[in-house]
Amino acid sequence: MMPPAYELRPATPADYDPIAAVVDEWWGRPVLPSLPRLFLDHFHRTSLIAEGPAGMAGFLIGFLSPSEPDEAYIHFVGVSPQVRTGGVARAMYERFFDLARRHDRRVVKAITSPVNQTSIAFHRRMGFEVSEPVPGYNGPGTALVTFSRSVGDR
Incomplete structure (x- = not known):
């Protein structure tokens, strides 16, 4: 359930610029190259914005x-540092799980870097199976942690 002061809505292509303006600050490091505009151009109907x-x-x-x-697949999630631990991320994930089920999807997957312990802990709390780092996942010299969660039968 979404915290009372917040609302979830489907994303639009116009949401890219506001996301691009805050994503590096919210993550505390440069991550915008991992989120090209094409994701909002082509996957906005399955993406979400939380507004408060x-x-x-x-x-x-x-x-x-x-x-x-x-x-x-969940490609990228960001929550403002000012509202973390308030249920916003959980609400977005639950809404995405509902969307996946409505489209007859039984599994939701995601990945992260092994150094992102906050993400790994969050995904565990959300019921994801968490892998050990997979060497070479994105090519030589990379290792990523994979997440997988069942969201119900068809």
């Missing part, structure tokens, strides 16, 4: 896999 009294409080960029008919 001060404007955008969070976003979730996700899509229904065009290649794996049982799967959906």
Whole structure:
């Protein structure tokens, strides 16, 4: 459930610039190259924006896999540091799980860097299976942690 002062809505392509303006600050390091505009141009109907009294409080960029008919994928999530631990991320994930189920998807997947312990802990709390770092996941010299969660049967 979304915290009372916040509202979830589907993203639009116009949300890219406001996201781009805050994402590096919210993450505390340069991450914007991992979120090109194409995600909001092509996957806005399956992505979410959380809005609160001060404007955008969070976003979730996700899509229904065009290649794996049982799967959906969460590519990128950001929550304003001022509202973290208030349920915004959980509400966005739950809404995305509902969207995945409505489209007959049974599994939601995601990935992160092994150094992102906050993300790993959050995904565990959300019921995801968490892998050990997978060497070479994005090519030589990279390792990523994968997440997978069942969201129900068809």
